[in-house]
Amino acid sequence: MAASLILGAAGLAVTVLDIASFLQSLGGTPDPLKQTQVTLVIGNAPNSEGSIPDIYVKGPSGFQLAHSSDKSFFKDGHLEGSQPKTFIIDNDPGIDFYTQTNQPQYVSVVMTQGDAICLSAVIANGNGATYTWKGDMGAQCGAEWYESDFAIGNSNVPPKCVWLDSDHSNNIVASAVSMHMTDFAGPLLGQYQEKDEAGDNIGDARLCKNSARMTFYHEFEYGNWKSFREPLNFNESGAFEDPDLGIDRQKRAYPDGTELPWENVAKEKRSYPRNLSQKRNMNHQPDHLTISYLPSHSARRLCESETSRGADFLAVHGKEKLFCDMTRKHLFDVCDETHTQACFDMDKQEMRDVGVKIRRRDMSFGDVVPKKNYKTHSEWK
Numbered sequence: 093m094a095a096s097l098i099l100g101a102a103g104l105a106v107t108v109l110d111i112a113s114f115l116q117s118l119g120g121t122p123d124p125l126k127q128t129q130v131t132l133v134i135g136n137a138p139n140s141e142g143s144i145p146d147i148y149v150k151g152p153s154g155f156q157l158a159h160s161s162d163k164s165f166f167k168d169g170h171l172e173g174s175q176p177k178t179f180i181i182d183n184d185p186g187i188d189f190y191t192q193t194n195q196p197q198y199v200s201v202v203m204t205q206g207d208a209i210c211l212s213a214v215i216a217n218g219n220g221a222t223y224t225w226k227g228d229m230g231a232q233c234g235a236e237w238y239e240s241d242f243a244i245g246n247s248n249v250p251p252k253c254v255w256l257d258s259d260h261s262n263n264i265v266a267s268a269v270s271m272h273m274t275d276f277a278g279p280l281l282g283q284y285q286e287k288d289e290a291g292d293n294i295g296d297a298r299l300c301k302n303s304a305r306m307t308f309y310h311e312f313e314y315g316n317w318k319s320f321r322e323p324l325n326f327n328e329s330g331a332f333e334d335p336d337l338g339i340d341r342q343k344r345a346y347p348d349g350t351e352l353p354w355e356n357v358a359k360e361k362r363s364y365p366r367n368l369s370q371k372r373n374m375n376h377q378p379d380h381l382t383i384s385y386l387p388s389h390s391a392r393r394l395c396e397s398e399t400s401r402g403a404d405f406l407a408v409h410g411k412e413k414l415f416c417d418m419t420r421k422h423l424f425d426v427c428d429e430t431h432t433q434a435c436f437d438m439d440k441q442e443m444r445d446v447g448v449k450i451r452r453r454d455m456s457f458g459d460v461v462p463k464k465n466y467k468t469h470s471e472w473k
């Protein structure tokens with residue numbers, strides 16, 4: 093867990109300068125005192141592109157600054173994979189009256205139409221401030237996620253993406269996410285990984301169990317969107333003075349009471365050996381194979397995560413040579429001189445079924461080597 097968070101944290105260290113030139117390259121020149129610019133980045137996970145969500149923005153005080161929900165022209169469009177889309181949204185009338193320093197500190201991304209997206213970053217920009225959130229933060233806390241190879245700014249670690257879908261087809265849990273944009277950079281990331289003297293992770297709740305900081309919703313209701321009571325205080329190094337402020341729930345990522353199907357499966361599965369057919373199918377693209385040569389990607393990490401979701405995944409690089417059957421979250425070796433049975437044949441893109449040597453001990457349930465028949469594949473280099 094710690095290792096992947098560190099990776100995520102390193103990936104998040106995008107400087108304001110990088111983001112500024114990145115935004116410039118996308119075009120658009122908003123009036124910073126009257127408009128807010130929100131960029132949604134859809135990575136290139138298979139099938140990650142989809143409907144344009146509604147966007148709501150609040151300033152530091154928790155007052156609504158801008159929203160796109162009545163702008164029907166947004167809704168007709170589509171978010172394309174690997175193509176960040178910038179929305180320039182007029183600030184609500186009268187907002188300048190409150191304060192000239194209103195900056196886009198809270199953002200909610202709310203799906204309203206049926207085509208799911210896998211969101212890998214949100215950049216909010218207005219009134220002299222630019223804030224970035226990446227999908228890694230959601231994945232870290234237990235939102236449904238997949239890898240992507242679309243990097244932003246000058247980072248060379250592409251952020252993970254998180255699935256959002258308004259009609260919950262394929263049982264995607266979340267239809268919306270809210271985030272406190274100021275909280276995902278710099279020394280704060282260290283505070284989310286902090287351990288106490290006994291070695292217990294006290295940082296996780298700060299990131300994952302804090303409704304105002306980041307919440308994934310099955311159904312979003314504007315009235316339930318929490319803000320911090322007052323702007324947060326930082327010490328001279330830019331860390332939270334009170335890092336535990338706002339911890340208010342038991343569940344990670346989602347509001348308490350949200351039904352998370354993988355939690356039920358985990359409970360039922362205590363019996364040994366595990367019954368794999370009880371596992372939830374988290375692969376809604378069984379015809380597609382992702383082949384990644386990127387060292388930041390891991391088929392093992394994807395396979396061992398109960399919240400990962402998406403197409404079968406093959407990681408081939410110096411550190412790993414493994415195939416994840418995402419339908420059953422089952423890890424296999426890639427065939428080579430030493431692995432010749434029940435392994436994944438990269439050339440043929442299918443399983444080689446000779447013998448029954450399987451990595452885990454699930455064979456007692458008569459599990460067989462899966463049949464694979466891909467229609468499409470993508471290669472990430």
Ligand SMILES: *[C@@H]1O[C@H](CO)[C@@H](O)[C@H](O)[C@H]1NC(C)=O
Nearest residue numbers: 279283327328329330331332
């Ligand atoms: C700010 O807080 C962080 C985290 O508690 C701590 O590591 C750092 O030393 C503090 N900086 C100052 C200047 O007090």
Ligand SMILES: *[C@@H]1O[C@H](CO)[C@@H](O)[C@H](O)[C@H]1NC(C)=O
Nearest residue numbers: 366367368369370371456457
């Ligand atoms: C495994 O679970 C499935 C679905 O709940 C059930 O139909 C099947 O009988 C179980 N298999 C065994 C061997 O218990």
